[in-house]
Amino acid sequence: MPDLTGPVLPAGTLAGRPQPVLPTGDGLVLRPWRAEDAPAVHAAFQDPLIHQWHVRSADSVAEVAGWIEEWTAGWAGERIAQWAVADADTDRLLGRAALREIHLGDGMAEVAYWTTAAARGRGVAARATTALARWALDEIGLHRLELLHATANQASCRVAAKAGFTLEGTKRSALLHVDGWHDMHLHARVRGD
Template structure:
């Protein structure tokens, strides 16, 4: 039996820093210090139209909502159920985006991954790299067995990220999720297994 097949090996997520060379994945929370202020960086990200369209960040456009987001991130780390990372530029520390791994059924070893990037960080393969990195980290450190990735059917860029990051398409979920634009969207389900080639490297 492999590590990821053993329920005893499915562990809580614990704060960590992942070094990808040009960017660092750093835990979101009150202790995170970003240039110009973490709350200001988060409110600016929440106001980005593409991020707002596909992600549940609408409350974070206001400082109180951004602070609540940071508190939820701290709580997620504290209870081990959510690993929420700020993607930051190594050179200047500025925010590039977000990637998160969430236990959806820890007993069965199933987690979900999600991400968003600021406009300046798009178009260079960064979403693929951070998704791959946090997936490998979850398998290695927490015994995740299956990682699922969902995106609205109209979100073509996320579909490409999923394919490049090794998450094959598994099906379409009808009227599955209410995104930032209001209505429920059909979603594509992609997934990656710990047993897939390279998933635990």
């Protein structure tokens, strides 16, 4: 049975080009991950706030090195695209910004991020998320980006709003964290917002 609509974006939209470096224009840069980032990511994942809002822990630098290999390979598979968020002048790791659950044919992806403890309260997550959304919607041509966070994570709610993501609703008991099931806010930004 033929489809009544064509894909929003064809396969190869991402993999057909190198993963770009995305400057925010205000002191940050989103760049592809490097093997030498593993110690800084491992250190970031020792933070209790990372444990509170994420479902993954990092037991060793070697384990994180494997993650970075997966993150780098994800670009070619066009299902996930991850960037290190770094200080544009010093290259100091400040966090991560990502597109997960990429569906090129549907023109959709989910945005995710985290920041190091030292970067919190400086607008890093909002600035990185804004730059990533601009690139994904305006340059690549995705139609819709979704952003999910635990309803109890008010800092992430502020990030979503600052980055132009509209709150659309609550997904009840949607994600299991170490302390139990969490309701999740669903925010979205669509092309033209």
